[in-house]
Amino acid sequence: xxxxxxxxxxxxxxxxxxxxxxxxxxxxxxxxxxxxxxxxxxxxxxxxxxxxxxxxxxxxxxxxxxxxxxxxxxxxxxxxxxxxxxxxxxxxxxxxxxxxxxxxxxxxxxxxxxxxxxxxxxxxxxxxxxxxxxxxxxxxxxxxxxxxxxxxxxxxxxxxxxxxxxxxxxxxxxxxxxxxxxxxxxxxx
Amino acid sequence: xxxxxxxxxxxxxxxxxxxxxxxxxxxxxxxxxxxxxxxxxxxxxxxxxxxxxxxxxxxxxxxxxxxxxxxxxxxxxxxxxxxxxxxxxxxxxxxxxxxxxxxxxxxxxxxxxxxxxxxxxxxxxxxxxxxxxxxxxxxxxxxxxxxxxxxxxxxxxxxxxxxxxxxxxxxxxxxxxxxxxxxxxxxxxxxxxxxxxxxxxxxxxxxxxxxxxxxxxxxxxxxxxxxxxxxxxxxxxxxxxxxxxxxxxxxxxxxxxxxxxxxxxxxxxxxxxxxxxxxxxxxxxxxxxxxxxxxxxxxxxxxxxxxxxxxxxxxx
Numbered sequence: 001x002x003x004x005x006x007x008x009x010x011x012x013x014x015x016x017x018x019x020x021x022x023x024x025x026x027x028x029x030x031x032x033x034x035x036x037x038x039x040x041x042x043x044x045x046x047x048x049x050x051x052x053x054x055x056x057x058x059x060x061x062x063x064x065x066x067x068x069x070x071x072x073x074x075x076x077x078x079x080x081x082x083x084x085x086x087x088x089x090x091x092x093x094x095x096x097x098x099x100x101x102x103x104x105x106x107x108x109x110x111x112x113x114x115x116x117x118x119x120x121x122x123x124x125x126x127x128x129x130x131x132x133x134x135x136x137x138x139x140x141x142x143x144x145x146x147x148x149x150x151x152x153x154x155x156x157x158x159x160x161x162x163x164x165x166x167x168x169x170x171x172x173x174x175x176x177x178x179x180x181x182x183x184x185x186x187x188x189x
Numbered sequence: 190x191x192x193x194x195x196x197x198x199x200x201x202x203x204x205x206x207x208x209x210x211x212x213x214x215x216x217x218x219x220x221x222x223x224x225x226x227x228x229x230x231x232x233x234x235x236x237x238x239x240x241x242x243x244x245x246x247x248x249x250x251x252x253x254x255x256x257x258x259x260x261x262x263x264x265x266x267x268x269x270x271x272x273x274x275x276x277x278x279x280x281x282x283x284x285x286x287x288x289x290x291x292x293x294x295x296x297x298x299x300x301x302x303x304x305x306x307x308x309x310x311x312x313x314x315x316x317x318x319x320x321x322x323x324x325x326x327x328x329x330x331x332x333x334x335x336x337x338x339x340x341x342x343x344x345x346x347x348x349x350x351x352x353x354x355x356x357x358x359x360x361x362x363x364x365x366x367x368x369x370x371x372x373x374x375x376x377x378x379x380x381x382x383x384x385x386x387x388x389x390x391x392x393x394x395x396x397x398x399x400x401x402x403x404x405x406x407x408x409x410x411x412x413x414x415x416x417x418x419x420x421x422x423x424x425x426x427x428x429x430x431x432x433x434x435x436x437x438x439x440x441x442x443x444x445x446x447x448x449x450x451x452x453x454x455x456x457x458x459x460x461x462x463x464x465x466x467x468x469x470x471x472x473x474x475x476x477x478x479x480x481x482x483x484x485x486x487x488x489x490x491x492x493x494x495x496x497x498x499x500x501x502x503x504x505x
Contacts, residue, residue, distance in 0.1 A: 002265070035239075038258055043406055
């Protein structure tokens with residue numbers, strides 16, 4: 001299975017403190033040398049097989065995460081590196097933090113740590129490669145991609161700043177409309 | 190027709206006449222060998238390139254067969270493409286690249302080979318323009334600039350071969366019995382210089398790069414994915430084998446020892462280019478154009494002048 005020998009990664013930093021990102025880049029240095037496994041840091045979602053996300057996912061960068069995910073061709077796997085990406089970490093509960101990458105896109109592998117050690121990141125990638133191979137095998141058997149890799153993820157409505165309009169916002173806006181509409185309706189009645 | 194391949198395949202005979210040109214057995218064998226074996230040779234060279242690059246950077250590096258794994262994987266990926274025109278242009282580019290190399294290894298006309306090669310490169314530029322991605326379009330513009338930089342020198346080398354051997358036919362050049370390298374030393378230096386641009390190595394990897402300095406994401410290939418990206422990789426393999434074959438004909442003259450010398454020099458040239466690739470940062474496009482044309486003028490033009498002088502004064 002050639003996909004096990006050549007998983008190309010794309011790394012996206014969701015407003016991380018850069019701790020995990022530095023460790024991620026350390027994986028590419030002569031010390032750890034990810035390329036010996038055929039892994040290339042592509043920087044282009046259309047070339048990538050493995051999506052690595054670091055940092056806390058918040059309402060500002062949800063559309064970016066979804067867009068990168070949607071642009072990657074199947075089969076693909078997603079790795080949440082560091083506790084912020086996994087659960088929201090120490091930022092969990094902040095007004096803008098959704099509390100983990102898996103609230104936004106399907107996640108296949110979690111690499112814990114603050115910051116995650118390069119050894120742990122390499123271990124996570126190598127384990128995710130097995131999942132990637134399973135997905136490839138399923139696709140070859142004719143399973144539809146939506147069942148195993150997750151289909152196209154609706155990127156949602158955004159306001160003029162690119163911020164996602166959440167359900168709560170939409171509800172509030174609807175309520176406002178209702179409040180505005182109610183007296184008129186009453187008058188008509 | 191006294192081709193070097195006759196040594197291996199015995200008597201040579203005319204198979205058929207194609208537009209007034211007699212096609213020999215050795216022509217066909219050369220072309221078929223190129224079409225079949227060039228992807229393997231090119232992939233191996235690409236694997237060695239990555240391994241040597243890694244060793245130069247103090248890393249262990251991927252396996253030698255890594256490019257084959259990559260292409261096999263890309264062929265199995267889902268097909269997502271923004272514009273279908275792009276896939277068509279990449280396919281055209283591959284076809285022209287293969288035809289160009291086949292002409293060359295069939296011992297055909299050098300000028301025709303170079304013009305077909307240019308057609309292949311232009312189709313790749315069109316593939317970049319086909320998508321509306323700003324990265325791909327900027328990559329395509331830069332690729333065109335690179336074509337502008339290297340093309341005059343490659344054409345001048347063909348003229349140099351004509352001046353030195355009296356023929357544009359690769360078959361006649363490699364069996365001329367004359368060691369042309371001393372007459373074409375300037376051309377050779379110029380050709381190796383533009384080879385860096387043609388192979389998209391630092392400091393001239395403007396249009397797309399395999400290095401980390403990727404401000405254009407992946408330049409020309411940004412919008413390629415899956416099968417299309419695999420094809421663009423295979424084009425690169427065919428191209429590299431052809432370009433190194435061009436280095437080979439500076440030395441080959443029909444004698445076995447010069448054939449060995451030609452192959453060795455081609456490999457040494459590639460090693461030097463990888464070394465330069467690893468020791469330079471990327472230059473601006475102005476430097477690429479200016480330096481390539483200066484080299485063409487000084488080494489190519491100067492060499493041509495010397496050849497004219499030798500012919501006029503000494504009747505060499």
